[in-house]
Amino acid sequence: MFKQRTLKKAISCTGLGLHTGRKVNLTISPAEPDHGITFIRKDVRPWIEIEARVENVVDTRLATTLGKRGIRISTVEHLLSSLYGLGIDNAIVEVDGPEIPILDGSAAPFVYLLQNAGIVEQERAKRFMVVRRKVEISHGESRIVVLPDHFFRISFTIDFDHSFLKTQSFSFINDARTFQREISKARTFGFLKEVELLRSMGLARGGSLENAIVIDDYRILNEEGLRYPDEFVRHKILDLLGDLSLLGAYLIGHVKAYRSGHHLNYKAVHALLNSRETDLVVPNLREADKTPEPKIRKAPLHI
Ligand SMILES: [Zn+2]
Incomplete structure (x- = not known):
């Protein structure tokens, strides 16, 4: 690991x-x-x-x-x-x-x-980024707070001002099996009005109910329904994980995101890389082989 x-x-x-x-x-x-x-x-x-x-x-x-x-x-x-x-x-x-x-x-x-x-x-x-103290970034009503943790944990809340889709929260600790089971199947989503607008701009040409959940003012248009009851927030976690991979290191910390999207995710990656509150750590492999929890500046690692 x-x-x-x-x-x-x-x-x-x-x-x-x-x-x-x-x-x-x-x-x-x-x-x-x-x-x-x-x-x-x-x-x-x-x-x-x-x-x-x-x-x-x-x-x-x-x-x-x-x-x-x-x-x-x-x-x-x-x-x-x-x-x-x-x-x-x-x-x-x-x-x-x-x-x-x-x-x-x-x-x-x-x-x-x-x-x-x-x-x-x-x-x-592997390279790890260990969060030592709180790192916080916000833009308008969107916010990401990253806290020290023994794991790589993500908690996300979406909060739409929409008649059908409102607030959803989900929290998970990343490991390959949990990611596959709880996050990986969540599909991207869009509001019908936005999809129509994107189409008129020549975008979303490959978009369909085959590759996105589409919602109008009152319901989901996909006949097959949802893969998870809270598929929307799980997809936001999926996106956030993808953006966090741009750190070039595996994160050890708790990322708490509220109404975030790609732009704030990107800013959070910048903030983490430039923060004094985070350390890039490369464990000594020989030491790691001997002991399951190597001491790296006194912080236990659980991956
Ligand atoms: Zn996505």
Whole structure:
């Protein structure tokens, strides 16, 4: 659990981009220790490798978009969430379009693919970010507070001023199994009026009831209903996990989010990386092998 992880072999899939509506081919391959997660657009020359790091975030409206030298890859958060939730540190993601395919709007298809490829440990210690004291950031009515904790815990509250969708809260401690069971299947959602507006702007062309929960003023339009009674807030946690992966380290702390979205998530990652209240810790692997709870500046780690 202290070792870095990658995939056993490469895996591929094909799906539609949410906004372009175009078909995208995706391949995820194993990578060397300390490589991190990187993206490559195969349809542009020369190929540019874009690291999944906060400094490469170029847009946080509608989705999280990474970019470098004018080349962009959008809607990376569900795939990043799957990798982070399963504790995969190193992988190379290749796509032949500007978006990661939306698939069913959740992280479940990515989790299925990654687990089919197999996950292997590597002989190098993971990087952890340990929160020592409270870090807080807010924007308007949105707020993220990160507190010290022995685990990687996320608590989220959504609070919409909407006739059907109002307040939902959910809290969970991340480990691969809990992530898969409680979070990964939660689909993205949208309000019918917003979807119509996006369509009129030429966006959400690949969006449908196949890959999003859509709600009008009074009900859910998807005939099959919900996968969890509180699927909306669980999806917000899924998104937040994907954005937190941009830390480039596994977080040990309690993230409490209220009405947050990609923009504030991104700001929180910035704040954590620049805060004096957090430490980047790389455990000594030999010591970690000997004792299940190595002492790192006196803080016990439970991962
Ligand atoms: Zn999402």
